[in-house]
Amino acid sequence: MDQLFKDCVEKGLGEIGVSLDQMQMEQFYRYYELLIQWNKVMNLTAITELEDVVVKHFMDSISLVKGIKKLPEISAAVIDVGTGAGFPGIPLKIAFPGLSVTLLDSLNKRVNFLNEVIGQLGLEWIEAVHGRAEDLGRDQKYREKYDFCVSRAVANVSTLAEYCLPFVKVGGYFIPYKSGKIDEELEMGKGALRVLGGEMENVVKFQLAGGSMERSFVMVRKVKGTPGRFPRKAGVPSKEPL
Numbered sequence: 001m002d003q004l005f006k007d008c009v010e011k012g013l014g015e016i017g018v019s020l021d022q023m024q025m026e027q028f029y030r031y032y033e034l035l036i037q038w039n040k041v042m043n044l045t046a047i048t049e050l051e052d053v054v055v056k057h058f059m060d061s062i063s064l065v066k067g068i069k070k071l072p073e074i075s076a077a078v079i080d081v082g083t084g085a086g087f088p089g090i091p092l093k094i095a096f097p098g099l100s101v102t103l104l105d106s107l108n109k110r111v112n113f114l115n116e117v118i119g120q121l122g123l124e125w126i127e128a129v130h131g132r133a134e135d136l137g138r139d140q141k142y143r144e145k146y147d148f149c150v151s152r153a154v155a156n157v158s159t160l161a162e163y164c165l166p167f168v169k170v171g172g173y174f175i176p177y178k179s180g181k182i183d184e185e186l187e188m189g190k191g192a193l194r195v196l197g198g199e200m201e202n203v204v205k206f207q208l209a210g211g212s213m214e215r216s217f218v219m220v221r222k223v224k225g226t227p228g229r230f231p232r233k234a235g236v237p238s239k240e241p242l
Contacts, residue, residue: 001029008051012059015208016066018095027094027121028058034120035085038113044085055209060177061088062095064150067175067204067217071096079104079146079167081133081160082153086114088177089150093126101126102146104136134234137166144169144225152177157189157218158241162231165196168222174198180205180214192242197224 009028013019020028032053038044047056065071075098080089083103093101103114103126114128129136136142149164149172157176164174178185186200193200204217231237 001026002050005029005032005050005054008054009058012054012209016059016063018062018065018072020095024094027123028091030121031086031090031094031117032058034113034117038116042109042113044110044113055213057085057087058091059208060213060215061091061152063206063208063215064088064092064175064177064217065096066206067219068148068173071099074098075100076147077145078102078148078150079142081149081151081164081167082106083114083128084110084152086117087152089126090114090117090121090123092150093123094121099125102142103128104131104133106130106132132234133163133167134231134237137163137231142167147172149174150177151175155238156241157182157185158192159237161189161192161196161198161220162237162242165193165198165220165222166226166231168198170197170222170225172222173201174220174222176218176220178216178218180207180216182216182218186218193220195227195242196230197222197226199223 077100079102081104083089083105089101089103105111108130111128111130118126143166146167149167151160160176168174198220201219201221207214
């Protein structure tokens with residue numbers, strides 16, 4: 001394992017308050033190697049510098065523990081909507097093995113990459129699924145089956161809520177990864193959250209990498225079932241947010 005990689009990870013873990021054993025460290029390093037290797041032939045990420053990958057992908061992903069303090073101890077079902085190259089779902093699975101994780105992405109070649117990572121890292125209780133959130137959110141196999149739905153996808157809260165809240169059990173949480181400056185966006189999204197069965201409980205704001213990266217977790221609790229008409233058909237939530 002590259003010493004710089006190890007040093008960067010250990011520094012990041014210290015900021016977040018998470019510890020990893022040797023096997024988990026090696027899994028993260030192999031994930032980094034696969035990401036760089038596959039990125040040469042397909043567009044997975046614009047972030048490729050070692051230190052940036054560690055901070056902006058790996059540490060950012062597992063910093064969810066700042067919003068859910070009990071993550072290291074619990075067994076919970078998590079779906080990562082619009083996972084792309086596996087963020088935040090795969091780092092969460094590596095760091096917190098008790099989680100059962102579903103990675104959802106609309107591009108099949110990214111799903112192929114995710115399956116390669118899962119196989120090479122020897123991860124269990126994790127699956128990569130090819131599909132659109134608007135379709136799978138209506139599928140009874142996935143609808144209202146998860147304790148947590150997370151997403152780092154770039155979309156406003158109203159649109160993301162329509163993609164994500166249908167997957168969450170009543171009593172569970174939808175948690176979008178957002179930037180530090182989100183007050184106006186949240187105010188505009190409150191109505192959509194109510195319609196979809198969600199209620200904003202609180203916002204956890206913090207900084208990563210010595211204060212150079214702002215992050216907010218919007219903790220949206222599912223308080224009632226999502227009406228059957230949601231999510232609307234593919235493409236509508238992004239074009240016509242609630």
